[in-house]
Amino acid sequence: MTTTNNTAPGLGDDFLKCAAHTEPAKLAGAIAGCVREKGRAEVQAIGAGAVNQAVKAIGIARGYVAPGGINLIAIPAFLDVEIGGEERTTIRFIIEPR
Amino acid sequence: MTTTNNTAPGLGDDFLKCAAHTEPAKLAGAIAGCVREKGRAEVQAIGAGAVNQAVKAIGIARGYVAPGGINLIAIPAFLDVEIGGEERTTIRFIIEPR
Numbered sequence: 001m002t003t004t005n006n007t008a009p010g011l012g013d014d015f016l017k018c019a020a021h022t023e024p025a026k027l028a029g030a031i032a033g034c035v036r037e038k039g040r041a042e043v044q045a046i047g048a049g050a051v052n053q054a055v056k057a058i059g060i061a062r063g064y065v066a067p068g069g070i071n072l073i074a075i076p077a078f079l080d081v082e083i084g085g086e087e088r089t090t091i092r093f094i095i096e097p098r
Numbered sequence: 099m100t101t102t103n104n105t106a107p108g109l110g111d112d113f114l115k116c117a118a119h120t121e122p123a124k125l126a127g128a129i130a131g132c133v134r135e136k137g138r139a140e141v142q143a144i145g146a147g148a149v150n151q152a153v154k155a156i157g158i159a160r161g162y163v164a165p166g167g168i169n170l171i172a173i174p175a176f177l178d179v180e181i182g183g184e185e186r187t188t189i190r191f192i193i194e195p196r
Binding site: 020047048049051052055056058059062072073074075076077078091098 | 118145146147149150153154156157160170171172173174175176189196
């Protein structure tokens, strides 16, 4: 659950990275922590495996914060990033209380 | 983009099915149509490939309805369904205006 600093117009500078091997429950804990601390979280995923883990993590995080009266929602955004000289389209989930 | 009738406690009876080979733009059109008609849409996906296409479709659908003043959000929910005698966990996206 690395928090990376990166400039992305329209999106936050800080986001959590999700990979295909990321454990959803662990990422869910990081999402819940971000939401409690800063009021929102962003998760970036590249590829189907990573997107799938991110979605599971968001579902689990909803359960973590629901008892505190927070109804978490997700907004998927597309973001082009350069990785190793190649342009890749990533999915950035903006996660906020409704 | 099949609309299937199925009983799912806590979730709607009608939902759009998303597969790994579903075209995101086509599903996005169906989501936008559902939202305009009924005020909400549900999309069910099983497996990483299908979940990934569903997320892309939601992102695209946001662009379809945004000019109409609708800010679409997604809530991922887990749902156990029986397929061919086997229990599978599906992701059901509840898609609503914020």
